[in-house]
Amino acid sequence: MANEMYLTVSQKPNVQHWLVVFFMASCFAVAWWLTPHLTWFEHIGSPQFEQITPKQFGDWVEVTEAVSGTIVNPEQQEAVNNLYTQVVSRVYEQKASGRRIMLSLAYGDNQTFSKQLHRPEACYSSQGFKIEKMHEEKIQVIGQSVVVSRMLATIGQRQEQVTYWIRIGDGIISGPPTALNIARLQMSLKGYITDGLLFRISEISENEQEAHVLQDQFIRDFLQALSPAQQAMMVGLR
Amino acid sequence: MNTLTQTSAYLATARKVQTHFVSNSGLWLMFTGLLIMFLPTLWDLFVVNGIWVDDEHAHGPIILAISLWLLWKRWQAIPDLASFKPSPALAWLCFFLAASLYILGRALDIIYFEVGAFVLGLMGIVLMAGGMALFNKLKFPLFFMLFMVPLPNSLVGPIASLMKEAVSAVTVYVLSWAGFQVGRTGVVIYLEQYQLLVADACAGMRTLFMLEALGVLYLNLVHHQSMLRNIVLPILIIPISFTANVIRVIALALITYYWGLAAGQGFMHGFAGMVLFLAGLLLMLATDSMLRLISRRLYGK
Numbered sequence A: 001m002a003n004e005m006y007l008t009v010s011q012k013p014n015v016q017h018w019l020v021v022f023f024m025a026s027c028f029a030v031a032w033w034l035t036p037h038l039t040w041f042e043h044i045g046s047p048q049f050e051q052i053t054p055k056q057f058g059d060w061v062e063v064t065e066a067v068s069g070t071i072v073n074p075e076q077q078e079a080v081n082n083l084y085t086q087v088v089s090r091v092y093e094q095k096a097s098g099r100r101i102m103l104s105l106a107y108g109d110n111q112t113f114s115k116q117l118h119r120p121e122a123c124y125s126s127q128g129f130k131i132e133k134m135h136e137e138k139i140q141v142i143g144q145s146v147v148v149s150r151m152l153a154t155i156g157q158r159q160e161q162v163t164y165w166i167r168i169g170d171g172i173i174s175g176p177p178t179a180l181n182i183a184r185l186q187m188s189l190k191g192y193i194t195d196g197l198l199f200r201i202s203e204i205s206e207n208e209q210e211a212h213v214l215q216d217q218f219i220r221d222f223l224q225a226l227s228p229a230q231q232a233m234m235v236g237l238r
Numbered sequence B: 001m002n003t004l005t006q007t008s009a010y011l012a013t014a015r016k017v018q019t020h021f022v023s024n025s026g027l028w029l030m031f032t033g034l035l036i037m038f039l040p041t042l043w044d045l046f047v048v049n050g051i052w053v054d055d056e057h058a059h060g061p062i063i064l065a066i067s068l069w070l071l072w073k074r075w076q077a078i079p080d081l082a083s084f085k086p087s088p089a090l091a092w093l094c095f096f097l098a099a100s101l102y103i104l105g106r107a108l109d110i111i112y113f114e115v116g117a118f119v120l121g122l123m124g125i126v127l128m129a130g131g132m133a134l135f136n137k138l139k140f141p142l143f144f145m146l147f148m149v150p151l152p153n154s155l156v157g158p159i160a161s162l163m164k165e166a167v168s169a170v171t172v173y174v175l176s177w178a179g180f181q182v183g184r185t186g187v188v189i190y191l192e193q194y195q196l197l198v199a200d201a202c203a204g205m206r207t208l209f210m211l212e213a214l215g216v217l218y219l220n221l222v223h224h225q226s227m228l229r230n231i232v233l234p235i236l237i238i239p240i241s242f243t244a245n246v247i248r249v250i251a252l253a254l255i256t257y258y259w260g261l262a263a264g265q266g267f268m269h270g271f272a273g274m275v276l277f278l279a280g281l282l283l284m285l286a287t288d289s290m291l292r293l294i295s296r297r298l299y300g301k
Helices: A002-008 A015-034 A077-083 A120-126 A178-189 A208-224 A228-235 B002-023 B025-048 B059-076 B088-108 B111-148 B153-177 B205-222 B227-259 B261-265 B267-299
Strands: A060-062 A086-094 A100-108 A130-141 A144-155 A158-168 A171-173 A196-204 B182-185 B188-191 B194-197
Touching: A015 B025, A015 B088, A015 B111, A060 A208, A086 A208, A100 A208, A120 A130, A120 A144, A120 A158, A120 B153, A130 A208, A144 A208, A158 A178, A158 A208, A158 A228, A171 A178, A178 B088, A196 A208, A196 A228, A208 A228, B025 B088, B025 B111, B059 B111, B059 B205, B088 B111, B111 B205, B153 B182, B153 B188, B153 B205, B153 B227, B188 B227, B194 B227, B205 B227, B205 B267, B227 B267
Parallel strands: none
Antiparallel strands: A060 A086, A086 A100, A100 A196, A130 A144, A144 A158, A158 A171, A158 A196, B182 B188, B188 B194
16 A cells, blocks of 8 residues: 555656756756867967977076086975976076076966966975065066066075966966966956966075066076067967 | 566566656656756766866765765655645756856856756755755755865865964974974974975865765764754864874874885875874764763753
């Protein structure tokens, strides 16, 4: 008898239920139509940063001998492998002065959720560095102004003057960390899965002013050595 | 005779299953719709982004499985849908909310919107099938599903770095109290000649979520009547998971100190992760027993 009761239970599909299915299927279709399928990585010509980064330009030349003690890569290797699709780490020397600048390019061709670039201030501090004098500055390079972030990272006696920028899709982002997500959304609205590049240079120096002048010079020389298409890969199109 | 009864028994079971599908076909129809919507999301989670295979969010599929199992269990206790009155208005509210989150999430690749939309969609289906009465019977599994939503880094990140600082500070305090030569700058701990970095994973955000989920599940399964235990235990899980983390970092520091760097980074690192989890669970159960005692003293039962 109990079974009989169970069997007579019924909720047959009614108009509402069909409407729900229709509604859900249309959500699926609309979302499919709105989801970006093109990648900015291919749009700007599938950059290979190891190749386009010149080993010698202006007054600068790459230092290839082991420079242990001077270069410490603050990004943990594990995180680096997971987050970025391309990483370039070089040390350059200015021939005239003998001063050295460390260059680090970290590139991810898809800036979704868990694969987003890590900001240097977060990387350095998670490695035990103390971050001070964090600020933004506008510098003039290759006929446009670029917003760079600067900071001083200290650990023990080591003082590292860091300058960096982050390009997301077609431009460099500035302001609070949420700027990255806003830029990503804007790229999505334009129909692209966005990429992201962290361009970071640093010098071990106690003289902030001098270090910044040298770094700006480095950036200018570096970008000047690139073709317009390659410049766009570094600083965007704007 | 024997075969005849057997055959009829089989037939009865088959008929029962068939009728179940037919009698709840409205429900199954809506489930099919939800599945169409969220297959791409599942594909992203497991294959494209691999968030649910990542270490940090690997608890997602476990939570989903537990929730579905709970839903099924609770469903068994519900005899017939016909006695429930659907609430289409509330259901459509859920569906529209789910739709906007889903479309935004898909188009802009915001995974927590998508997963949140799935939970809302399921809520909508329940409301459409049996209204608030059915929803009340199934609310725990539905609520439990929220634990599988991957939280954004912008939210977890700051909390995690605070936890890291605090874990390092407490570790150094305990170790120096125990007589070790220990110091720290930020999240780097100096123990005699060793230099240990308290990494992101050591903040133990994942352990916190897992413990919190398990705690809530435990409370629900044992059916506590006492409000004290139901409210205080989930809150206490936060310091419990913190303590478990400190225990883990201390264990790793001591392993490194006595057996060298290789031991601290190799097998023992994974082992310490398990120790952390066990420590957390034991602490949780101990706290609950204590709360039970207190609540007995207070209310006599």
